[in-house]
Amino acid sequence: xxxxxxxxxxxxxxxxxxAGCVAPVRSADPLPSWNDGAARQSIVAFVAxxxxxxxxxxxxxxxxxxxxxxxxxxxxxxxVYVQLAFALDRVRALAPQHPEWQTQExxxxxxxxxxAGALAGGEQAIAQILxxxxxxxxxxxxxxxxxxxxxxxRHPVTGRPYTAMxxxxxxxxxxxxxxxxxxxxxxxxxxxxxxxxxxxxxxxxPPEQVIGSTIKTQFEMRDGKPVLVRLPAVSFVDDxxxxxxxxxxxxxxxxxxxxxxxxxxLQMLQWTSAGKAPSLAVIVRxxxxxxxxxxxxxxxxxxxxxxxxEAKTRGWTVVDMKxxxxxxxxxxxx
Amino acid sequence: xxxxxxxxxxxxxxxxxxAGCVAPVRSADPLPSWNDGAARQSIVAFVAxxxxxxxxxxxxxxxxxxxxxxxxxxxxxxxVYVQLAFALDRVRALAPQHPEWQTQExxxxxxxxxxAGALAGGEQAIAQILxxxxxxxxxxxxxxxxxxxxxxxRHPVTGRPYTAMxxxxxxxxxxxxxxxxxxxxxxxxxxxxxxxxxxxxxxxxPPEQVIGSTIKTQFEMRDGKPVLVRLPAVSFVDDxxxxxxxxxxxxxxxxxxxxxxxxxxLQMLQWTSAGKAPSLAVIVRxxxxxxxxxxxxxxxxxxxxxxxxEAKTRGWTVVDMKxxxxxxxxxxxx
Numbered sequence: 001x002x003x004x005x006x007x008x009x010x011x012x013x014x015x016x017x018x019a020g021c022v023a024p025v026r027s028a029d030p031l032p033s034w035n036d037g038a039a040r041q042s043i044v045a046f047v048a049x050x051x052x053x054x055x056x057x058x059x060x061x062x063x064x065x066x067x068x069x070x071x072x073x074x075x076x077x078x079x080v081y082v083q084l085a086f087a088l089d090r091v092r093a094l095a096p097q098h099p100e101w102q103t104q105e106x107x108x109x110x111x112x113x114x115x116a117g118a119l120a121g122g123e124q125a126i127a128q129i130l131x132x133x134x135x136x137x138x139x140x141x142x143x144x145x146x147x148x149x150x151x152x153x154r155h156p157v158t159g160r161p162y163t164a165m166x167x168x169x170x171x172x173x174x175x176x177x178x179x180x181x182x183x184x185x186x187x188x189x190x191x192x193x194x195x196x197x198x199x200x201x202x203x204x205x206p207p208e209q210v211i212g213s214t215i216k217t218q219f220e221m222r223d224g225k226p227v228l229v230r231l232p233a234v235s236f237v238d239d240x241x242x243x244x245x246x247x248x249x250x251x252x253x254x255x256x257x258x259x260x261x262x263x264x265x266l267q268m269l270q271w272t273s274a275g276k277a278p279s280l281a282v283i284v285r286x287x288x289x290x291x292x293x294x295x296x297x298x299x300x301x302x303x304x305x306x307x308x309x310e311a312k313t314r315g316w317t318v319v320d321m322k323x324x325x326x327x328x329x330x331x332x333x334x
Numbered sequence: 335x336x337x338x339x340x341x342x343x344x345x346x347x348x349x350x351x352x353a354g355c356v357a358p359v360r361s362a363d364p365l366p367s368w369n370d371g372a373a374r375q376s377i378v379a380f381v382a383x384x385x386x387x388x389x390x391x392x393x394x395x396x397x398x399x400x401x402x403x404x405x406x407x408x409x410x411x412x413x414v415y416v417q418l419a420f421a422l423d424r425v426r427a428l429a430p431q432h433p434e435w436q437t438q439e440x441x442x443x444x445x446x447x448x449x450a451g452a453l454a455g456g457e458q459a460i461a462q463i464l465x466x467x468x469x470x471x472x473x474x475x476x477x478x479x480x481x482x483x484x485x486x487x488r489h490p491v492t493g494r495p496y497t498a499m500x501x502x503x504x505x506x507x508x509x510x511x512x513x514x515x516x517x518x519x520x521x522x523x524x525x526x527x528x529x530x531x532x533x534x535x536x537x538x539x540p541p542e543q544v545i546g547s548t549i550k551t552q553f554e555m556r557d558g559k560p561v562l563v564r565l566p567a568v569s570f571v572d573d574x575x576x577x578x579x580x581x582x583x584x585x586x587x588x589x590x591x592x593x594x595x596x597x598x599x600l601q602m603l604q605w606t607s608a609g610k611a612p613s614l615a616v617i618v619r620x621x622x623x624x625x626x627x628x629x630x631x632x633x634x635x636x637x638x639x640x641x642x643x644e645a646k647t648r649g650w651t652v653v654d655m656k657x658x659x660x661x662x663x664x665x666x667x668x
Contacts, residue, residue, distance in 0.1 A: 062540060139582055196586045206396060207586030214583060219575040219601055226604045228582050241553035248473055248562050249548060250584060252530045252541030267553055270560045 030176040033169040033327040039282070039319040043173070046280040047180050050256065057278045059256055061181035066257040067247060067268060068174070070188035070195060070212075072302040073261045073284050074203060075166040076155070078293040080115075080301065082162045083190050084126070086149055088115060090133035098132075107132070127234075134191065135215060135232035142230055143197040150198055160329070163202050168327045170259075170284075174203055182257070185209045187247055189239035189264055193230070211250045213238045239264045244271035259284065266307040269316065281316040283307060288322035292329075364510040367503040367661040373616070373653040377507070380614040381514050384590065391612045393590055395515035400591040401581060401602060402508070404522035404529060404546075406636040407595045407618050408537060409500040410489070412627040414635060416496045417524050418460070420483055422449060424467035432466075441466070461568075468525065469549060469566035476564055477531040484532060494663070497536050502664045504593075504618075508537055516591070519543045521581055523573035523598055527564070545584045547572045573598045578605035593618065600641040603650065615650040617641060622656035626663075 034040040049057040050064065071077035091101070091110050101107035106125035109117035119125055137145065155165055174184050186195060186205055192212035199205045216231040238246040244267050247255065257280040258265070258272035269281040285304065286295050296304040311318050321328065368374040383391040384398065405411035425435070425444050435441030440459035443451035453459060471479065489499055508518050520529060520539055526546035533539040550565040572580040578601050581589065591614040592599070592606035603615040619638065620629050630638040645652050655662065 192583070192586070208584070210586065217579050217582065219578045219605070221604075226578065226601065226608050228578060244553045244560065244562060245551050248551065249526070250542070252526070252544065267560065270555075271553070274560050 030179065031169070031172050033172055033325060035324050035326060037320075037324050039317050039324045042317045043280065043282070046257070046278065047177070050278055051180050059277050063253060063256065063277065064177075064180070064182040065185065065251060065253055065255040066177050066182045067185045067187045067211075067255045067259070067272065068170075069260040069262070069265045069268070070186050070190055072286065073259055073265070074170050074186070075162065076292060077302050078286075078295065079156065081190070083194050084129075085153065085156075085162075086146070086194065087129050087133040089149060089153065090145075091129060094133065131215075131232040134194075135230045138227040138229055139193055139217060140227070142193055146194055146197045163198060164330060166202055166330050167284075167325070168330045169325045171203065171330055173259075174205070177257070178204070183209065185211060185247075185251065185255070187238065187243050187258075187268060188212045189237070189242075191215070192238075211238060211246045213242075241267050243268035247271065256280065258282070260307070261286065262302040262304050263307050264302075266310060269307065269310075273314065273316070281311075281314070282319060283311050283316060284319045285321060287320050288325075288328065290322075292321060294322075364513065365503070365506050367506055367659060369658050369660060371654075371658050373651050373658045376651045377614065377616070380591070380612065381511070384612055385514050393611050397587060397590065397611065398511075398514070398516040399519065399585060399587055399589040400511050400516045401519045401521045401545075401589040401593070401606065402504075403594040403596070403599045403602070404520050404524055406620065407593055407599070408504050408520070409496065410626060411636050412620075412629065413490065415524070417528050418463075419487065419490075419496075420480070420528065421463050421467040423483060423487060424479075425463060428467065465549075465566040468528075469564045472561040472563055473527055473551060474561070476527055480528055480531045497532060498664060500536055500664050501618075501659070502661045503659045505537065505664055507593075508539070511591070512538070517543065519545060519581075519585065519589070521572065521577050521592075521602060522546045523571070523576075525549070526572075545572060545580045547576075575601050577602035581605065590614065592616070594641070595620065596636040596638050597641050598636075600644060603641065603644075607648065607650070615645075615648070616653060617645050617650060618653045619655060621654050622659075622662065624656075626655060628656075 031040060049055070050059040052058055068074055071081050075082070088110060091107055095101055095107070095111055098107070101111060106118035106121045106128060110129070118129070134142070150161065150163055153162060154160065155162055158165065177184055184205055186199060186203070186209065188195060188211070190212050192210055192214055195210050195212055196207040199210050200207065214235040216233045216235045217228045218231055220227055220229050236242065236246065240263070243265065247268065254275040255272045256275065256277050258269050259282045260269055261284040265283070269283070273279050273281045283304065285308070286293050286302070288294060295302065296308060310316070365374060383389070384393040386392055402408055405415050409416070422444060425441055429435055429441070429445055432441070435445060440452035440455045440462060444463070452463070468476070484495065484497055487496060488494065489496055492499065511518055518539055520533060520537070520543065522529060522545070524546050526544055526548055529544050529546055530541040533544050534541065548569040550567045550569045551562045552565055554561055554563050570576065570580065574597070577599065581602065588609040589606045590609065590611050592603050593616045594603055595618040599617070603617070607613050607615045617638070619642070620627050620636070622628060629636065630642060644650070
């Protein structure tokens with residue numbers, strides 16, 4: 001017994017010695033694509049505050065929930081939402097099975113290449129396109145369709161795969177938050193089953209941390225095998241007032257950090273900011289016409305108007321893409 | 335450099351030596367309340383199979399999702415579901431604000447103490463009671479109401495707090511699965527906001543891993559502060575065919591283990607069993623009239639009929655509470 005105790009003592013002393021021998025490794029900058037401006041500083045200060053045990057601002061890891069809008073916050077949303085580009089391609093792919101679309105709007109215009117004409121029908125036209133292209137398959141079949149499409153589809157302006165149009169600074173931010181004990185969620189107006197097939201690979205966000213709009217699904221037995229069938233009916237719209245509702249339904253906790261870029265994120269930012277814990281509300285502002293797109297109050301896609309006013313009133317953090325980001329897109333195609 | 339390398343070598347040798355010195359600690363039985371029968375054996379064999387790296391049955395931790403029904407699977411559901419007992423108590427508490435209930439069914443019967451008479455109105459009566467008692471507050475207020483009620487309410491047969499009527503063997507099973515890399519979810523027909531205030535404390539299951547039925551909620555600003563208001567309208571019923579739908583909506587992955595006790599869990603068990611990975615489907619059967627309750631095919635609460643037939647056909651695991659469990663209830667009131 002004595003000899004063992006002595007040995008353990010020697011080992012402990014050795015470990016301390018070893019630690020002394022090895023020079024401390026200074027950790028690399030976790031946000032290399034961010035310029036050292038006010039936006040970066042407010043993010044870093046917030047993370048430092050909530051992770052410092054024994055202080056008033058400390059937040060336990062279980063409550064470190066960070067929510068991210070997707071379109072325009074994690075990847076580009078111009079000139080049209082990626083999911084709409086998907087839907088338009090699906091109309092073309094499905095057209096041979098729908099001869100009636102040759103004369104029926106909004107499909108007829110679309111098939112002639114007149115996207116603007118098709119979308120002139122407004123929300124109803126978009127709803128018809130989404131329903132025709134997003135329902136009628138099982139959830140598993142739909143995931144395969146999305147995966148196949150993303151592998152070959154290209155952005156109309158850059159010619160890059162859509163999953164290569166994610167923002168490098170936001171990827172770094174996701175990693176940085178996770179390294180500091182946060183769980184990162186997507187809270188998007190986009191369809192949840194449009195995002196889940198690729199968010200883990202591209203953002204490191206697993207399916208159970210993706211919240212989005214849903215259509216109704218139905219459990220059925222087909223040839224003795226259970227399937228979930230996607231029905232042509234909207235179940236939940238996870239946008240604007242829907243975002244806090246979706247967060248509450250899926251997580252049941254209030255986030256302490258929220259990241260958005262448009263008025264569709266306003267209520268999520270309000271909800272996050274109204275908690276008792278310290279909170280961080282961030283708006284990504286599209287100011288870089290050269291490297292990405294520049295748009296705000298007048299844009300129909302990703303309009304940023306009321307939320308920008310409220311950011312000023314409430315002192316939320318506004319990221320100026322042109323000035324705050326050294327790089328826009330992820331350099332390696334994910 | 336040489337001296338450091340030598341030191342590290344000595345340290346490594348010392349570590350190996352230390353491991354040899356210390357007698358291996360045989361880990362305590364993780365399921366002490368389970369008799370060593372077929373049910374326990376099938377659970378343990380399944381866990382061993384999916385956790386053994388390098389074998390065909392191995393399942394990565396991210397995919398080790400286990401789903402548990404709540405009523406009758408994790409705690410007692412007789413003589414009435416706990417949430418219904420809560421609703422009945424709420425009717426009494428709210429009656430002074432509703433003089434019209436003195437003459438209006440199902441409230442009038444309830445307030446006279448005639449529960450059977452009130453419930454004679456069937457599903458419509460239950461819906462009226464649930465709506466009157468579960469809506470009209472914010473989500474935060476409702477959580478406080480549930481917490482307060484659970485602190486004082488007592489089970490009509492045992493006189494124990496409801497949260498002390500959770501099954502000790504199932505608590506051990508939850509811990510055992512989590513210790514083996516599983517994430518444990520509740521998938522219940524009960525209301526999600528009725529469960530979340532206490533599931534972490536009682537079961538170790540955090541709010542974001544609780545899936546249940548929901549009523550509509552609405553985002554509102556009240557005195558400049560955002561709130562979520564519970565509306566008197568059902569949004570989603572997480573029961574029977576709804577369980578796989580709820581699992582898919584919330585998790586977006588198929589579970590590999592499912593635990594239920596009634597026909598309400600049949601589709602969840604089917605869905606879990608139909609995956610490509612190895613799977614475990616378990617039914618907790620109420621066979622112990624002395625220590626708990628004995629009921630199956632003829633019971634209106636927690637009826638087990640079709641799922642019991644299917645368990646036999648498919649070789650699912652059936653836990654016989656009387657014979658498989660040494661203890662029923664958690665000995666320490668959680």
